[in-house]
Amino acid sequence: MEPPAIELVNVSTTYEGEQRPAIKNINLRISAGEVVYVAGPNGAGKTTLLETINGLLTPVRGSVYVLGQDVSKRGRLVRREIGYVPQDYASDPWEPFRAIDVVLMGLYGKLGLFTKPSKEDYEKALWAMELLEIDHLAEKPVGKLSGGQQQRVMIARAIAKKPKILLLDEPFSSQDLASRSKVMEVIENLHKSWRLTTVVVSHNLSETLKLCNRVVLMAEGRIFAEASLDEALELLGSALVKSARVEAVRVA
Numbered sequence: 243m244e245p246p247a248i249e250l251v252n253v254s255t256t257y258e259g260e261q262r263p264a265i266k267n268i269n270l271r272i273s274a275g276e277v278v279y280v281a282g283p284n285g286a287g288k289t290t291l292l293e294t295i296n297g298l299l300t301p302v303r304g305s306v307y308v309l310g311q312d313v314s315k316r317g318r319l320v321r322r323e324i325g326y327v328p329q330d331y332a333s334d335p336w337e338p339f340r341a342i343d344v345v346l347m348g349l350y351g352k353l354g355l356f357t358k359p360s361k362e363d364y365e366k367a368l369w370a371m372e373l374l375e376i377d378h379l380a381e382k383p384v385g386k387l388s389g390g391q392q393q394r395v396m397i398a399r400a401i402a403k404k405p406k407i408l409l410l411d412e413p414f415s416s417q418d419l420a421s422r423s424k425v426m427e428v429i430e431n432l433h434k435s436w437r438l439t440t441v442v443v444s445h446n447l448s449e450t451l452k453l454c455n456r457v458v459l460m461a462e463g464r465i466f467a468e469a470s471l472d473e474a475l476e477l478l479g480s481a482l483v484k485s486a487r488v489e490a491v492r493v494a
């Protein structure tokens with residue numbers, strides 16, 4: 243049987259120098275091909291959860307498995323299969339790399355000073371940039387791009403290596419309306435064509451819901467609810483109806 247794409251068993255992660263764990267006792271199992279939406283207020287532990295999954299943070303308790311591998315032992319190997327788009331990425335305005343170099347780094351881990359990318363890798367990087375409609379920015383210094391453009395560079399970087407798992411932390415935060423639908427369309431298409439397992443953290447509730455088949459709600463470092471898409475839509479629907487009623491009462 244295929245192992246779950248991601249599995250966390252009783253996981254707690256504490257930042258260095260902190261007393262309290264930022265995520266507590268997390269149990270979560272995500273099957274291959276699922277698209278999971280993680281929502282919750284600021285400080286809930288969403289970013290900590292993603293960084294614990296990809297082994298950038300080491301839990302103080304519990305175990306994390308990705309594609310059946312123990313992340314504490316095989317972090318590097320696991321990260322090769324994960325495309326990660328960090329929250330609020332902003333490069334130094336004087337960063338010497340071109341946008342395409344940053345995308346290529348997703349393929350190499352790090353682009354060595356003396357490595358010349360193969361034609362194949364260059365094409366993969368351009369393909370990802372085309373998908374996100376930023377191929378015309380390929381030669382520009384990344385630090386001179388706008389916040390939204392840099393965010394799409396990071397998404398292209400995560401996608402170019404054709405990962406098995408995509409972890410997206412607020413991928414729409416700097417995108418205008420049109421780019422937001424573009425990014426969503428790309429995520430949807432990749433899911434369809436590669437059966438790509440995807441975890442999306444976002445505050446864009448109603449829009450992101452369309453993408454997902456499961457919703458995980460976090461607060462104060464814990465998962466306090468999980469719902470299928472239908473249940474979540476129902477909850478959202480009743481919340482919207484409720485707030486509409488409150489509005490109606492106010493207006494009256």
Ligand SMILES: Nc1ncnc2c1ncn2[C@@H]1O[C@H](COP(=O)(O)OP(=O)(O)OP(=O)(O)O)[C@@H](O)[C@H]1O
Pocket residue numbers: 257258260264282283284285286287288289290291329
């Ligand atoms: N580097 C750090 N060192 C110490 N504590 C941290 C660090 N990063 C985050 N925290 C704490 O861990 C908790 C969870 O933070 P996290 O960044 O995971 O929240 P989040 O849900 O991603 O919030 P947001 O919606 O604002 O991005 C918060 O209480 C935060 O203060």
Ligand SMILES: [Mg+2]
Pocket residue numbers: 288289290329411
């Ligand atoms: Mg965060």
